[in-house]
Amino acid sequence: MAVFGLVSSVAGFVKVRYLIDKAVIDNMVFRMHYRITSAILFLCCILVTANNLIGEPISCINDGAIPAHVLNTYCWITYTFTLPNSNSKAVAHPGLGNDYLEEKRIHAYYQWVPFMLFFQGLLFYVPHWVWKNWEEGKIRMISDGIRGTAATIADDKNNRLNRLVQYLVDTRHMHNTYSFGYFFCEIMNFINVVGNIFFLDTFLGGAFLTYGTDVVRFSNMNQEQRTDPMIEVFPRITKCTFHKFGASGTIQKHDALCVLALNILNEKIFIFLWFWFIILSVVSGLALVYSAAVILLPSTRETILKRRFRFGTPAGVESLVRKTQVGDFLLLHLLGQNMSLRVFGEVLDELSRRLHMNSNAPSAPSTLEMAPIYPNIDKYAKETET
Template sequence: MRKSRGHRLQRLIKATSDQSSTRSRGIMFVFKDFTKHVKFAHRLDVEIDNIVFRLHYRLTFWFLMACCFIVSSKQFIKDHINCIADKSVSPVVDTFCFFSSTFTVVKYHNSSYLNGHLVAHPGVGPYSGEEDIVRHSYYQWVPFVLFLQGLMFYGPRKLWKHTDGGRLAAFVHRVRTSRITDDEDREINNVKIESLKSRSNKVEWFSKAYITMSRFRVSRDWARMLVVCEFLNALNLVFQMWLTNKFLQGQFLNLGLRWYDDDFDAIDLVFPKVTKCTFHKYGPTGTIQNHDTMCIMSLNILNEKIYVLLWFWFIGLFLVTSLSLVWRLLTYFLHRSFAFNRFVWGEISPGPAIYSQDIETLSRSLHFSDWLFLYYIGKNINGKMFRTAVSEIAKDINALRPKSKPLLQLDNSVEDDPKESDC
């Protein structure tokens, strides 16, 4: 009877272990399938966002996915936990303790006990059942949480890409030019070299299309959603910091500071390398026997490094994201400033300066959404083409209306709502 019960227990725990391995393999397959649709070192043909945006959906996403892969692989090779126990229970106690959670005794999380040789390891010592303990079971969920966090960092990118819908790329591809020849279009080594006349036609088309788009407010939704997605990145980052802190039982927010201060007790409380586990088993006469085991948590050596790095990365990302939002607010309030536009457009179109009259005309005429759309077009075409395009737009604006009227009132059939936001 006892032997039969023992076999059933071993089969049950083995089945649980196999199920864990299956879940780990599942993460690997989902990870491999998802990465087919996400490029890491791919250079964007048309940039529809900025470098801070890309820190969220590229570097952060790939860092979390890499950590998920490493942790899952370590679990798959089954060296995540090793428990010291009697030979009679040693074949099953590792799996049992991993899934039932281990614990440490709070009062032994003190370096004085270790320095006084009163305990063998921090948090591991005599336990009568009355002392306060801390249970550690989060490590079972680390790969799943990391994978979910990675997907959430990629979410705003998918939303923004869907909203843009190739709108910016359509403008950029139409006016982008690599080389110019004086007389006529040529093709050398399968590279088309356009004539000055072709470029002039492109610029003329671009100016008319841009003004038409502005009059019918096509860029309004585009600009709004870009700003919304930038703020979503910031909100998602704050949420991920809160979620990680909740996941680690409130120990994440100051984890990096404690690691930097070499706070031995605090770090080992969050990521204990040695823990305790109590395994219950029926004895020969049916009496429940308690097996007190000491478990080596090798996986926590890796978890500690991951979350310390994640803390520093989240803090750095929070700082640069905050600066990017400040920059976006500055562009909103200063987009009608002549000095601001001369500086910004000079940065994205190196070379001869844009004519002051053209900057003045556009500064007085453009709504923020139109200004932002033009700014991103300028980031994706060469400086000479951008300067020519700005000059053509300014010329068309001056030809279509008196200088005192705003751009969106050029067409009397499309009137601005005075209550509508400038964005």
């Protein structure tokens, strides 16, 4: 029950948030990082630390000269090892054999797996935390009352819509800093997932980069000739050497065989993470290309308005894109994710009309750019009426 309680606490990362209650301030790829990936890593951390699911994490056997609990504790807090060249069928287990002349492969990572998984979960949450603090609830505040796919037609809906459009007109060309924060956090997401791949490769002694491809290749090999790469990276049977003084004062060496039951879980976790990180890095790279096209190519913004939000005529869309900048478009894009197509279409129509009316008039300075407090828009509307 305790494990169930820990696992259920992770559900908050993947729970569904209705648009009418919480504004969406990012895209699906962004949410794959801080919501799905962080939840996966925290869940894996909980599973690894829940030793009661698989029994003791390590169990060592020797000739009986050393108490079992002492040997288990010693081998867990120090390290165990295997022999990379002893993978033939002439040995009792892969990686075991005479260690006097062969090179040893040290295994001490298992002590740090829970800490590493938890740390990675935090790393994937950091870009979202940075963007959330940078964004400061702007989308939530300026879309209050008209947000959601099932927005009701209330008496003040038109007033709220008009105030939103007026805010967009008055703060036009003043959201580039806002958009810079978003694109910067997207770059952080991509660097983070690629960096975590190399971080895991270093953590596992250079075996993670090719781990997934080795496992796929292993599944296609002849049953009698193949060697499981998961056993090489996460051995289930290892050796441990314990030294102590004998009765005559000489140092006695005691060899032990250790069963690492925890590696049954570790090998499944890391093969899943390999495929997930590869997919996430590719998707994040494509998201960066998409963002670069939005920044550099006005035609991309026109296509998004016409195809995704089904707005206006080609001439009207071209005019709206020409009169706005990247920061304005990002704000509109995020607003479109929080509104129904009908309501967002009304916003764009009214915005286009007002921009066309004001195209020949000089724009007045405004102080609303980075202070998106919805009540301030009410105050501004009253001042303009007087």
